[in-house]
Amino acid sequence: MRLTSRKLAGMTAFLLAGAALAPCGMALADEPVLQTEESDIIKLSPVTPHRILVQDPVGHHAKDGRVYVVDADQGKLLGMVQAAYNGNVVQDPKGRAFYVAETVWSRGNRGDRADLLATYDPQTLEITNDEVLPGRALVTPKKNDLTISSDGSRIYVYDMVPTNAVHVVDTTTHKVAMNVGLPGCALTYPWGKDGFTSICADGSLANVSIGAEKADITHTKPFFDPEKDAVFEHSPSRSADGKTWFISYSGLVYPATLSATTTIDKPWSIQEAAGMKAATNADSPFTVTWRPGGWQLAAMHHASGRLYVAMHQGTFWTHKVSGTEIWELDVAKHKLLRRIKLPRPSSMVGVTQDASPQLFTNDEAGDFFIWDLKTGKIAHTMKHLGDDLYFTTALGD
């Protein structure tokens, strides 16, 4: 048989192709068959300073609010839990649990209302206790509507109906231990194991000491004018020692030490700390200057005494406008240390409390930015973590 050159070329190509495929075929034959699997559930490691919770009330369908559990070292979502209808969240100071206050109705948007306080295991995200509350204030979530004592033994739930009150929940028995009526005052800023302070409508503070049987309440004198220059609810505060920095709409910082005998120091101006003129209040609303604004608009790194404030340029009454910069201030020296320009305006600033602190900002699209505070650079961007990222909680903040 005579082989034409064309046939020879064809056979050669076939042999070469076969030789090339042979190793693949052998490899496939050696690959073990995939084994059958069991469904399992991830268990998280214990909470670290960089494991944070991010609250998302999902304003466009508020019955579906949630809390995200985020590993800020990796910029990774670890899980989430429901926090229905303007829900709120607070962490045990040692990370042993976190608590979600939420509200549901038995038939969705109608029926019997239930206000709940769910206790979550932070490693399994399983509910370990699900308590019915006497009520809670339904308001776009603010951190100080749900707080915890410095030792984690008491949770303070702010309520508005029928009158302003705080329900004190014992975290050991999971029962409401006390209801403290606070007409004319709202929110809670805990100090120590057995006390908290509320802000009152006249610009004063109410200090509540919780005893075995009853609560004792003392009042400070008014120290700000709520109509001309109110202090923000999201003013940073620490339960361990009651140190609080009340920040006003115009940018005055009132250092305070909360206790049964709260002391309030003379205010200083954020703008003056930056070498600018102090900002105007409601008396001159048209003046455009740098002003604090947003939702969780300020955070404190307690060990270093550095205050982080979301700042924007605007008139008075722009106190909910997102910040275009984060200003880092030394609260002891009343001095601006750094201005961090944001890629997009942020309604929040959060900070971790460890020696390598991270800073958190967001944007309108629900992206979440994790910054390394040492370098001042973004370490991770989590695209669309949620719809409405309102605030963060980290250990010890």
Added chain:
Amino acid sequence: MTQSELISGRAIQDGAPSSPLDRITERLIRHVASYSSRRSVLGRLGAWATFGALVPLLPVERASAATPPGTGKAAPAAQSHVKAPSPFAAKAQTTDPTACDYWRYCAIDGFLCASCGGGVHSCPPGTRPSPTSWIGTCFNPQDGQSYLVAYRDCCGQDACSQPPCLGTDGDQPSYRPQANNDIIWCFGTGALVYNCSTSVIVGNAS
């Protein structure tokens, strides 16, 4: 010599051509002169001088000044005779209640009922207005008046979810509930499930 004779004589002396307007004017004045004394004419002129000056002060005049002819849109309050009291008011408009810069929304927070099947002071079907609310004060550039506005939420269905608006004129924290727009103002409606916000005029604040 009457007034009419004086005018008529001057016209003849000037020898100017008589236009139709001149002729009508002359006839009118001759008619007035025939039936009135000099004193009564002066009296009427005086009355016009006195009361005519008041015409620009009437609300009708302010409204026309605030609305540039042909635009169909209210001018910013800066063009009004009354100075806008806040930055929001200075840029507010009075014609489109589905836009966030509508004057009554100076302190609204949430979804506009006017964009959700309701109206400025009307709830969409399937929802109910809360009898409670917080009160804001908004400036209307159309008439230069400030009004008390009750921000009453419509409740019973979940968020309407049209583009939200946030006005913060006079908005104070929740420890001042009477002036706070973060609270779910659905008290007294059964389930406190928020759908959208109305802005109801409840009084004049000027």
